Amino acid sequence: MATERIEKAALRRLNQPDTVAQVTNSINAVRNGVPLAAEWDQQRLEDRLAAKAQLTKTESRTIARTVARGREAIGRTTARARGAREAMAPVALPRPAEVPEKIWGSTFDFIQVGFLDLGVLTARAVARVAYLDGRPQGSGFMVSNRLFLTNNHVIPTPESADALCIEFDYQTDARGNRMPVSRFQLDPNAFFLTDERDDLDYTLIAVGERLEGAFTLEAFGYCALSSSRDKHALGEFVNIVQHPDGRLKELVLRENRLVARESHVLHYIADTEPGSSGSPVFNDQWQVVALHHWGGPWRQTVGADGQPLQTDVNEGIRISVILEDLRQKGAALPHIERDLLENALSLAEIKPVPAPVASAPAASETDHREPQIDADGRATWRIPLELSVQLPNMARASTPPPPPPKPELPPALGPEASGRPDEDYGHRSGYKPKFIRGHEIPLPALSDAMRAIAAPNLQAEAGDDDFELRYHHFSVVMNGQRRLAFYTPRATSTDATRRRSTARPATSGR
Numbered sequence: 001m002a003t004e005r006i007e008k009a010a011l012r013r014l015n016q017p018d019t020v021a022q023v024t025n026s027i028n029a030v031r032n033g034v035p036l037a038a039e040w041d042q043q044r045l046e047d048r049l050a051a052k053a054q055l056t057k058t059e060s061r062t063i064a065r066t067v068a069r070g071r072e073a074i075g076r077t078t079a080r081a082r083g084a085r086e087a088m089a090p091v092a093l094p095r096p097a098e099v100p101e102k103i104w105g106s107t108f109d110f111i112q113v114g115f116l117d118l119g120v121l122t123a124r125a126v127a128r129v130a131y132l133d134g135r136p137q138g139s140g141f142m143v144s145n146r147l148f149l150t151n152n153h154v155i156p157t158p159e160s161a162d163a164l165c166i167e168f169d170y171q172t173d174a175r176g177n178r179m180p181v182s183r184f185q186l187d188p189n190a191f192f193l194t195d196e197r198d199d200l201d202y203t204l205i206a207v208g209e210r211l212e213g214a215f216t217l218e219a220f221g222y223c224a225l226s227s228s229r230d231k232h233a234l235g236e237f238v239n240i241v242q243h244p245d246g247r248l249k250e251l252v253l254r255e256n257r258l259v260a261r262e263s264h265v266l267h268y269i270a271d272t273e274p275g276s277s278g279s280p281v282f283n284d285q286w287q288v289v290a291l292h293h294w295g296g297p298w299r300q301t302v303g304a305d306g307q308p309l310q311t312d313v314n315e316g317i318r319i320s321v322i323l324e325d326l327r328q329k330g331a332a333l334p335h336i337e338r339d340l341l342e343n344a345l346s347l348a349e350i351k352p353v354p355a356p357v358a359s360a361p362a363a364s365e366t367d368h369r370e371p372q373i374d375a376d377g378r379a380t381w382r383i384p385l386e387l388s389v390q391l392p393n394m395a396r397a398s399t400p401p402p403p404p405p406k407p408e409l410p411p412a413l414g415p416e417a418s419g420r421p422d423e424d425y426g427h428r429s430g431y432k433p434k435f436i437r438g439h440e441i442p443l444p445a446l447s448d449a450m451r452a453i454a455a456p457n458l459q460a461e462a463g464d465d466d467f468e469l470r471y472h473h474f475s476v477v478m479n480g481q482r483r484l485a486f487y488t489p490r491a492t493s494t495d496a497t498r499r500r501s502t503a504r505p506a507t508s509g510r
Contacts (some may be wrong), residue, residue, distance in 0.1 A: 002196065004155040009198035010063025010294040010315045013262060022234065023267065023313065029235050030257055038235030038259065051230035065193065115284060122286040124220045127166040127241040129154055136246020140278040142222035144344035148207050148242030150278030151293045152196045155203045158188035165211060168220050171249035191340050193329060199264035199294045206340065216341060223288050224347040225279055227320035232289045239282045240292060244273035259313065264321045266401035267291045270314050274406050281316045309467050430470025431489045443468065443475065444487050445469065455480035
């Protein structure tokens with residue numbers, strides 16, 4: 001069976017000498033109060049510190065070097081204790097003056113309270129995989145507004161998907177009450193890509209029609225995948241959202257440590273059960289670092305110093321490896337499927353949507369031109385027109401070729417005179433800030449968080465706004481995640497002398 005094959009391979013990897021050394025060193029680092037000393041890749045540690053604590057390169061390098069000294073001290077102490085079979089006392093490490101207390105040792109892992117809000121939003125994208133008759137099969141999560149990621153041993157073939165569905169909100173609310181479930185069919189005919197190798201073990205599949213429930217698929221969001229190197233370091237906590245043994249959605253939170261890293265997999269200490277296969281493994285910024293696929297006892301139960309070691313070690317496939325495999329296979333896909341995959345991959349570098357705030361910020365008393373920011377991060381600009389625009393190929397990673405040039409028409413037969421819509425947008429000037437003589441009303445300014453998720457204008461030229469899409473007398477700036485407009489300001493003037501009189505039939509009534 002596939003699960004037995006995966007278990008044998010995972011145990012074989014877990015008991016390799018290099019992995020045994022990594023796990024042992026990680027546990028010792030945590031025990032000695034310097035968990036990040038588990039990370040042996042100095043450059044990765046610097047990158048991770050800079051990303052996680054918003055440090056400069058100089059600050060992250062200074063802290064990483066201090067952590068490295070702690071790692072060396074732990075190694076010397078472990079060597080002295082090796083073979084003694086005695087309890088190892090914590091190492092008294094120096095505290096250099098240049099390292100602030102707030103980032104030393106385990107206290108580095110204090111996190112902002114917004115961690116909980118963002119976690120609630122992110123967990124909505126995780127669903128239970130079940131048979132149509134309700135029997136549980138595994139877990140998985142949305143990676144775009146159409147594609148769902150899980151293990152190959154959960155959904156191995158397109159034929160097996162026909163008997164399965166995915167269930168969102170299979171959980172309790174804040175009061176402990178069961179939430180209404182939204183169930184969706186799977187659609188392997190629209191997209192299905194899988195790999196059964198034990199060090200990949202993934203299936204990416206399209207989601208189909210809704211079977212029951214009040215919410216559309218888009219309401220549950222997705223977890224954008226990234227292959228960035230600054231997402232994790234050994235010794236850090238990871239968080240897992242899962243449906244263990246097919247139960248209601250559960251969260252394993254921050255009592256789990258990354259203890260080893262190999263070319264294709266990560267190993268971490270966490271509580272999981274059958275049914276957790278396909279769950280996302282998150283860092284503290286709720287970025288996906290691995291696809292969970294196996295958990296079990298570790299045969300190495302005693303370290304080199306004679307101390308008992310944690311025996312519950314899990315294995316997840318590194319997301320960066322899955323992304324690399326998807327990119328390689330995507331080139332051979334048919335056009336429609338390739339578009340779905342490219343859309344998912346294009347979301348990789350988009351920052352997570354920030355958690356909603358309690359209330360919208362108050363408008364400035366001196367500048368009333370700023371947009372109103374709603375609780376969901378949406379910007380509203382007060383104008384007499386609301387317009388939604390669907391831009392084709394907006395999410396493509398590469399710039400599409402420019403459209404072929406249109407033949408110029410004589411002035412008397414131009415688009416307006418002929419009544420035909422003009423398909424050439426090259427001469428559209430967009431919104432004009434000085435459309436009122438003597439006044440200037442500029443476009444609203446996007447915040448940094450809004451710019452991170454705004455859809456770029458792929459044909460912007462030098463000097464253009466990177467996000468402004470220009471039309472006739474108005475402009476549009478799109479939210480690339482919600483596929484809705486941030487704002488659509490329109491600027492026109494009216495010449496009363498050119499107003500045409502249109503005869504209307506007389507009507508009666510109130």
